[in-house]
């Protein structure tokens with residue numbers, strides 16, 4: 001399905017007519033959508049429908065997969081086509097951060113996990129780094145739990161804390177957009193609730209796109225939801241509309257659990 005794309009100053013991501021292939025296999029078909037600044041958009045749909053592929057297009061993570069490429073269409077972030085020669089993929093990935101399904105802290109201290117990105121960006125002043133680490137850990141609602149153990153291994157944290165640490169690591173480099181690929185799927189309900197609360201808090205400063213298999217999670221955190229099926233975007237609308245009054249039968253069948 002294609003939808004009109006309006007690339008206004010309020011647009012964070014504008015996708016227009018994108019096809020994506022892994023080798024000869026077409027994983028995304030004519031996707032057009034627009035994500036507004038500081039909104040939370042959820043991608044839902046059955047396994048293999050292309051949600052993660054589209055998410056990974058936004059920071060060109062798919063470049064790392066041999067033979068994988070956008071074969072037609074454009075993806076603009078802040079009005080700039082992300083495949084154009086002036087875009088450095090490493091800088092793009094700083095601006096468009098990513099949080100993965102399974103938390104993946106580095107085998108270092110809590111402090112070093114958060115300071116890693118800013119250090120790579122050339123910040124070496126200890127007090128500046130201390131400030132960045134504290135701000136990122138506060139921003140990810142982890143500071144009070146870890147402030148007395150910053151020099152201990154990140155592996156000593158619980159799964160939910162590790163996931164919030166990964167979010168802190170992502171926001172420490174001041175991205176504009178945060179992509180989340182099923183960030184709570186490995187967490188228990190209490191840790192999930194904390195991460196969801198955090199996602200809602202982050203909306204004040206960031207644009208967030210989240211892939212989730214959890215319908216309740218999509219309704220709890222997102223402003224708008226896109227439903228994908230077999231590489232196509234079937235419907236994209238206000239989350240309340242997608243879940244209570246979808247226009248398409250496939251969407252209704254999926255959100256009511258009839259398939260998927």
Ligand SMILES: Nc1ncnc2c1ncn2[C@@H]1O[C@H](COP(=O)(O)OP(=O)(O)OP(=O)(O)O)[C@@H](O)[C@H]1O
Pocket residue numbers: 022025027045046047048049050051052053054065
């Ligand atoms: N690295 C890859 N190489 C080849 N094909 C891939 C690769 N990654 C994904 N695919 C294929 O692309 C299609 C879309 O996969 P994708 O992971 O984007 O779906 P998804 O909706 O995120 O699924 P899930 O909910 O299971 O994570 C699937 O057919 C999948 O097999």
